[in-house]
Amino acid sequence: MMSQNLIECKGVSRTFGRGRSAVVAVHDAACSVAAGDQIALVGPSGSGKSTLLHILAGLDQPTSGTIAWPAFGRASLRPGPVGVVFQAPSLLPALNVLENVALPLVLIGSRNDDANAAALNALETLGLRGIANKLPDELSGGQAQRVSIARVLAGRPQLLLADEPTGQLDHETARLVVDALLATAEFSNAALIISTHDIEVAQRCATQWQVADGRLHANFQELTS
C-alpha cells in the first residue's frame, strides 16, 4: 500500500498587489511530495522559490489553486509535522540556544523538562551541545543556522522545508548546514525541500525542481496521471 502524500498542490498561484502593480510570484504550480523525498527547488533570485516554499509550509496562502497536506489530517502544521528553516537567522534573540530549540515543543504544551531533554538530544545529534547555553548573538551564521535545524529536528517533523538556508554562508559552512539538513531528514524519515540557487547544494538532493518566472517545473506528469 502506498503511503499518503505529504503535500498535494494543484494550480497554485500567488499574486502580490493588485491591478497594474500586481506581481505574480507563483503561477499555476502543481506538485506532490511524499515521505523520504529530498527535493531541491532551484532557480535564480526572485523566481518565486521562497514564496512557493512558504505556501508549501502553510506560512502563506495561495491566491488561487488548492494545497493539501493529506498525511497530517486536521493536525496543526506548526509546530508539529512541518518544520521550517529560514534564510536569515531565525532564533529568538532573547532566548539561549537550548530555549530556542525547545520552544516549538513548549508551544505545543510539552513540559519544560521534556522539551529541554528533546532539545538537548537534537543539539547532540547535530554536534551543537557545547553551545546550548549561548545566546544567538554569540553564534556564527553557520552555527545559528544549524541551531535552527536542530530546532526543527527536536520537533520530529515529517516534512522539512528550508528556505535558502545557505544563502548567507561561506562554502564550508554551507556544506555543514546541508549535512545537518540531510541528517535531520534521514533521522526523522522526513521529506526535505530546500530552496536554493546553489547548484552544489541542489545536487546533493535526489530531485531538482526548477522555478523560473514563478512557474514550477516538477513531476507534474505523475500528478496528472
Add this chain to the structure above:
Amino acid sequence: MIVVTWIRGLILRRPGRTATTALGVAVAVALLASLGSFLAHSKATMTRRSIENVPVDWQVESAPGVSAAQLLDTVSHHKSVRAALPVSFAKTSGLTATTGGSQQTTGAGFVLGIPDGYRSTFPSMIRTLTGPQSGVMIAQQTAANLHVAPGDTVTIGRTGLSPVQVKIGSVVDLVSADELFQVVGAPPGATAAAPPDNVILLPTAQWHTLFDPLAQARADLVKTQIHTRIDHSLPSDPSAAYSNVLGQANNLEVALAGSGRVGSNIAATLASARSDALYAQVLFVFLGVPGAVLAGLLTATVASVGRDRGRREHAVLRTRGATVPQLVRLAMSETALVTVVGSAVGLGVASVIGSTVFGSAQFGATTGSAVMWGAASVLGGLVIAAAAIALPAWIDARGMTVSASRRRQDRVGQPRWAKYGLDIIVFALGAFTFWLTSRGGYKLVLAPEGVPSISVNYWAFFGPALMWIGGGMIAWRIAEFTARRGRGLLCITTRPLAGTLAPTVAASMIRQRRLLARGVALVALTATFAASTAIFNATYKQQALVDALLTNGADVTVVQPQAATVGPEFASLIRSVHGVRSVEPVQHRYAYVGADLQDLYGINPATIVNATKLQDAYFQGGSARLIMQKLAQHPDNLVVSAETVRDFQLHPGDLINLRLQDAATKQYKTIPFHYVAIGAEFPTAPRDSFLLANRDYIAQQTHSNAVGTFLIDTAGTSQAAIAGTLRKQVAGDVLVTDLTHSRKVIASSLTAVDLAGLTKVELGFALALTAAATGLVLWLGFMERRRTFAIAHALGARPRQLGAFVWSEAGFVVALGLAIGTVGGTLMSQGLVKILKGVFDPPPSYLAVPWSYLGLATLVGLSAVVIASLVAVREARRPQLSVLREI
C-alpha cells in the same frame, strides 16, 4: 546626494519611527516654549497687578527750611509725575475729648493737612467709616481711644502754643497708614516704625490756620510731603520696571538738589514683585525642567529603539564603502530632519497653548524675549535630537567594527555606572546636599539688603536634581535586579498569562532586562514627575486659599465699624441668608500690653473652626486643635504673639494684665489673663502682634459683647453672591468682604502668581508624557521586535502565546514603574514643598493630594499600555514573511 536619499528613505520607509522621534522633540520644544509663555505672562501681570495697588507712588519729603510751594513746583514739573499734591504733617503733644461726662486724653500724635482732590487722586489711602467725605477726619482707633463720633469736639495740643479745638466730621480708616507715616529716606533694613495711634486729618486751609504758627515756632515739628502719582507705562518685567522707577526717582532727586528726599512706594512694591518673578522662574525650573528632560529621555528612548536596526544599516553601508564622516553626516541629517519637524510642531502647539491658556501666542513679553524663548526651545529640541540620534551614531561609527555593528547589542550586562554604584552615589550626594541646604531653611531667592539686584540660588536645586536623577537610575537598578534575580517570581507572576510558556517568557524577560529596566525607569520618572507636579500644584492651590483665608478671615467676612456695639445676636440675621452654612462672631478690641497697644480677638475656641480653617502653622508649640483646647481650658487663658513673648520675656502660665476699655465706664481697666500659647497668625489679625482670648470672658470683664467681625462659612461656594446679598442687608458703614475678591487683591506674595495656566499646561504635559512613557515606548519596543514575533508565529505560536510575551513585559514595566514612581512622587513632593516653604505663608500643614488627577494619570498610563499591547498582539498575529527575510 546620499543624504537626500537617506532622508527620503527615512520619510518613506521609516515614517513611524521618524515621526515618533520628532514627536518627542516636539513635546520638549512645546513644553519649554509654553513655560516661556507662562513666565512672560506671569511677569507682565505681576508688574501690572502689583503697581495698581500702590496707594501713593512717591512720597517726596521736604528738607528742613525748604518751602512747600517750591518743592511742589519742582516735583510737579518732573517728566514722570502725573499728579502731585502736598500733604502737611504736624506733631501734636496729645488729643483730648470730653464725652459722656468723662475726659479722655491720648499721647502724642499727628495732625495732617489734606488738600482738595486728595481722596480722588489717591483713593486707597483713606476710607470713610462714618460721616461725610470732607471736613475734619479722625482715625478710627483715635476715635475709639477718645470715645468720639462725628459732631464731637477734640482738643489738639500744640507744643509751646495754646491748644486748638476742631469739630469731628467723620471717622476714617487709614488704609495705608504704614506708607503714610513711613520714614522717608530710612536706611535699607531699618525696622519700620509702627504708625501712630492718634491721627486727625484737616483740610489744608484749616491746617495752615492752626499749624503755621507752630511751623514758625517749632519747624522741627512740621513737615510737608508731596504725594505723587507717576506714569505707569513701565516695562512688563518687574525687574526692569523696578530699575526704571528707581532711575526715575533718582532723576527727581537730582532735580531736587537736596531740597527733598523721595520715598518710592512703587519701587518697594516692584522690589517684592521682582522677587515673585524670580520665584516664578524657580517654579519653572522645578516644574518645567524635569518635564523637558523627561521628553528628552523619551525621545532618546524612541530613537534608541531603532538603534540596533540603524547599526545594521550603517554596517551595510560601511561594507559598501561608506566612511565614518559620511555615516555621521547621515545621522546629522536625520537629527536635522527630526529637529525641524519637531520644532515646527512644538512651537505650533506652544502657540496654541499660549493663546488659549495665557491669552498670548507669543513666548515672551517682548519681541526680544519671544525670539529668545523660541530659539532656546528649538535649541533644547536640537540638543535632545542630537543626543538621541547623532551622538550614538557617531560613537558607534567611530568605535565599532562592522561585524559588531551587525550583532545585537548586549542586553544583559550591567552598564558601567551600575557596576560602580554611580546611582547610589548620585542619590546620596543629592540627599546630603538637600540636607545641607535645607537645614538652615531654604533661601531660593537671594535679595541682599542694600543691593539692587536679586538672584535665584540655583545651587539649592542641586540636591533635588541629583536625587531625581539618582532616583531614576535606582529605579533602573531595582528593575534590572528584579528581572535578573527574580526568575522564580517572574515564572509565578507570568504563569496566569503564559501557562506552560511561563519559564520561556521569564527567560526572555531576563535577557531583555536592560530594555525592561529602561522602561521601568522611564515610567517611574514620569510617574514621579506627574505625581510631584500634581501634588505641588494642589498644595500651592490649597495654600493660596489659606493665604486668602488668612487675610479675609473666612469665605465671607462682615466687619462692624469700630464704634459699633452689635452683639452676637446679629449672627442670626446673617444665618438667614441663603447659602450661609455657619457664622462665628469674633470680638475685636484694642488692649494695652504695658504701653504697647495690640489687637485683641475674642473667640469661642470650640466653635471658631465652624467658620474658618485654622492651620497648625498659625501656632507654635502644638497643633491648632491643641492650642484651641488649651485656650478653652480656663476663661482667662490667652494666646500671644512670639514677638510679645520675646519682648516681655513671658513664660507659659505667666499672668498678663491687659488694659481694656470698659463699656460701662468708658475707662480702661486692668483685666488679668494667663499666657498659655504662642500664635503666629490668625484670620483677619495683623501679622506682627495680636492677642487671642475667650470671647465670653472678655464680654464679662468689659461689660460688652460687641462683635467686631462675623466670620461666615459658605461651604466654599457663592462667596461673591452671598457677600452681595449681605451688603444689601447691612448698614453702609459695615464692611462685607469675600474670599474671591481677596484672592484677587493679594498681590504681594507668591501665592498671588497665577498658576492656573501653568497648572493646566504642566498637568496636561504630565498626562501626555505618562501616555508616551507607557504606551508609546512599549509599542515601539514591540514593533522593533516584530521579527521576534514573526519567528514565533512562524514556529506556530498561537495568539494567546504571543500575547503572553507582550502582556508579561507590559505588566512588569507598568507595575514596577508605577510602584517606584508613587514612592518617588511622594518623596519629591515633600521635598518640593520643603524647598518652597519660604513661598508659602503660612507653610502647609500637609500635602494636598489630587486623587482624581492621579487616578486619571494612572488610567491614561494603563490605557496607553493596554492599547499598545493590543496593537502589538494584533500585529504579531499577522504573518509577516517579509520581516523574516530582513537583515
